[in-house]
Amino acid sequence: MAIGSEVEHWDVVIVGAGIAGLAAAIALRQEGRSILVLEKSSMNKEVGALISLQPNASKIVNGWNMTPFLEEKKPMVDEAFRLLNIEGKLQVEMKLNTSQFGADRMLYHRQDLHDALRQAATSDDMPGSPAVIRTSSGVLGCDCDTGVVHISKGSSVQGDVIVGADGIRSAIRDEVIKGSASEGSKAIPTGLSAYRILVETDKLPKLDISEDVFSLKRSATTMIVGHDKRVIMGPGRGGEMFGLVCLVPDPNPNNEGTSWNNSAPLKEVLEAFAAFPAWVKEIISHAPDVALWQLRDIDPLTTWTKGRAILIGDAAHAMLPTQGQGASQSIEDAEALQAYLSDIGKEASGQDIQERLEAVQRARYDRASLIQAYSRLQAKPAASQDNKTVKLNPQEFMEYNCNYSGAKNWVERNREAEEMAYKQTAARA
Ligand SMILES: Cc1cc2nc3c(=O)[nH]c(=O)nc-3n(C[C@H](O)[C@H](O)[C@H](O)COP(=O)(O)OP(=O)(O)OC[C@H]3O[C@@H](n4cnc5c(N)ncnc54)[C@H](O)[C@@H]3O)c2cc1C
Incomplete structure (x- = not known):
C-alpha cells in the first residue's frame, strides 16, 4: 500500500485517541498493520464521569477478547433502567437482560474504559501489531488524497488510511467536508x-428513601424527570463510585466555551434541582466538585469520507448523550472499519x-444518523404539564439501538427487509 513519499509512512494514521480512535486501533491492528495514533493532549487525565456501553457495543468489545484489560476495572452490568417522576415515584422499570441482545449494558468509569482500550490497542498480548500512540501531537489538517497528515509541531506523517477520530471539533472533518454541501459544518448548541x-459511594450518608424506590447499591440506571430538567444516575467501578448527570436548559447557549469540564458552583446545581x-439533593450536596458540560451535537454530514480519509465517532456524528449511544456508536464504527478493510492488501490503490471507506x-x-436524531428527540422536555407523569418511553428505541451484530450483518438485514417489502408490494399490485 506504500504511496511513495519521503515523509514517515504508516498503514493507518488515526487522529484522536478518544474512545473512537482507540477502538479503531484495536479493530484495525488485528491484521498486523502499522498503526499510528496522534493525540493532541498528554493523555494523563480523562474526563471523570461514568459511561455505559450498550449491548450493541458490548457485543463487539466482547469479540475483541479484551477481557483481561477490562476485568480489573470493575465493570458493572446495568440490570435495569428505572424512570421516576419528580415526586420520586417509580413510573417505569425496564429490566435489561443479556439474552435479548447477546450482550449486557455495561457501566464503566470513563477513565477505566479509556485506559483499558489504550492498553488493548498497544499491548503485545493482543492479535496483530500494537498501535503506537503519540501524545501532544495535535493535528492541523490533512491531504485526503495523498494521506499526508500535518502535525502542529511542524512535522507530517503519511497514512494509506486516515481515520479522523478527533471528536466534535474535528480538524479532519474540515478537510473531508471541504467542497461538499456540509462544508463549514460545526458543533451546534443544543x-x-x-x-x-x-x-x-462510601462518603454518602444513608439516604432517607425506601430501597424499593432507590438504592445506591442497585446496579441500575435511574432517571428522574421534572419540569424541563432531569437527573440520570447510577453506580460505577464495582459500586465504589456514584455518578450523576443533571440536565438543564443551557443558560448561555451561544457561549463559545470548548470544555466539557468547566467547573460550576454546587449551589447552582442545588438551586436548579430545588x-x-x-x-437526590442529599447525594448532590456531597459532590467534591461539579463540572458543567455544554451539550452540542452536529447535523448529519453529507459525507464522512474523502479519498483516503474517513470520519468516525463524534467527528462524524456527535450526538446528545440522552440515549447513551455516543461511545457505542464509535465502537460500531470501529467494527465497520475492521469488517470492510480486513482483507485489503498492502498494494491496494488509493x-x-x-x-472500502465509502x-x-x-x-x-x-x-x-437516525440514532443522532433519536437522541435529539429524547432530549425534549418529558414531564407532563402537571409534572406527575413522564412521557419518555425508554423501550421505544431499545430494539433498534441494541439489536445489532456488526456492520455487514446490518447491511444484509436491511437488504433482506427491502427485498421482503418489495415482494409484498409486488404481491399486492
Ligand atoms: C461526561 C461524558 C459522559 C458521556 N457519557 C456517555 C455514555 O454514558 N454513553 C455513551 O455512549 N457516550 C457517552 N458520552 C459521549 C461519548 O464519550 C462520545 O460520544 C464518545 O466517547 C466518542 O468520542 P470520540 O472518541 O469520537 O471523541 P472524543 O472523546 O472527543 O475524543 C477525541 C480525541 O481526539 C483528540 N483530538 C481532538 N482534536 C485533535 C487534533 N486536532 N489532533 C489530535 N487529537 C485531537 C482529543 O483530545 C480526544 O482525545 C459521554 C461524553 C462525556 C463527555
Whole structure:
C-alpha cells in the first residue's frame, strides 16, 4: 500500500485517541498493520464521569477478547433502567437482560474504559501489531488524497488510511467536508447543559428513601424527570463510585466555551434541582466538585469520507448523550472499519481504499444518523404539564439501538427487509 513519499509512512494514521480512535486501533491492528495514533493532549487525565456501553457495543468489545484489560476495572452490568417522576415515584422499570441482545449494558468509569482500550490497542498480548500512540501531537489538517497528515509541531506523517477520530471539533472533518454541501459544518448548541458529578459511594450518608424506590447499591440506571430538567444516575467501578448527570436548559447557549469540564458552583446545581426529591439533593450536596458540560451535537454530514480519509465517532456524528449511544456508536464504527478493510492488501490503490471507506459509510450512515436524531428527540422536555407523569418511553428505541451484530450483518438485514417489502408490494399490485 506504500504511496511513495519521503515523509514517515504508516498503514493507518488515526487522529484522536478518544474512545473512537482507540477502538479503531484495536479493530484495525488485528491484521498486523502499522498503526499510528496522534493525540493532541498528554493523555494523563480523562474526563471523570461514568459511561455505559450498550449491548450493541458490548457485543463487539466482547469479540475483541479484551477481557483481561477490562476485568480489573470493575465493570458493572446495568440490570435495569428505572424512570421516576419528580415526586420520586417509580413510573417505569425496564429490566435489561443479556439474552435479548447477546450482550449486557455495561457501566464503566470513563477513565477505566479509556485506559483499558489504550492498553488493548498497544499491548503485545493482543492479535496483530500494537498501535503506537503519540501524545501532544495535535493535528492541523490533512491531504485526503495523498494521506499526508500535518502535525502542529511542524512535522507530517503519511497514512494509506486516515481515520479522523478527533471528536466534535474535528480538524479532519474540515478537510473531508471541504467542497461538499456540509462544508463549514460545526458543533451546534443544543439548548442543554449537563452538570456532572462523581461521588465516592462510601462518603454518602444513608439516604432517607425506601430501597424499593432507590438504592445506591442497585446496579441500575435511574432517571428522574421534572419540569424541563432531569437527573440520570447510577453506580460505577464495582459500586465504589456514584455518578450523576443533571440536565438543564443551557443558560448561555451561544457561549463559545470548548470544555466539557468547566467547573460550576454546587449551589447552582442545588438551586436548579430545588424541586427534586430531598434524597437526590442529599447525594448532590456531597459532590467534591461539579463540572458543567455544554451539550452540542452536529447535523448529519453529507459525507464522512474523502479519498483516503474517513470520519468516525463524534467527528462524524456527535450526538446528545440522552440515549447513551455516543461511545457505542464509535465502537460500531470501529467494527465497520475492521469488517470492510480486513482483507485489503498492502498494494491496494488509493481508489481501492476510497471504495472500502465509502462502503463503511454506506453501512453505518443511516443507522448512526437516525440514532443522532433519536437522541435529539429524547432530549425534549418529558414531564407532563402537571409534572406527575413522564412521557419518555425508554423501550421505544431499545430494539433498534441494541439489536445489532456488526456492520455487514446490518447491511444484509436491511437488504433482506427491502427485498421482503418489495415482494409484498409486488404481491399486492
Ligand atoms: C461526561 C461524558 C459522559 C458521556 N457519557 C456517555 C455514555 O454514558 N454513553 C455513551 O455512549 N457516550 C457517552 N458520552 C459521549 C461519548 O464519550 C462520545 O460520544 C464518545 O466517547 C466518542 O468520542 P470520540 O472518541 O469520537 O471523541 P472524543 O472523546 O472527543 O475524543 C477525541 C480525541 O481526539 C483528540 N483530538 C481532538 N482534536 C485533535 C487534533 N486536532 N489532533 C489530535 N487529537 C485531537 C482529543 O483530545 C480526544 O482525545 C459521554 C461524553 C462525556 C463527555
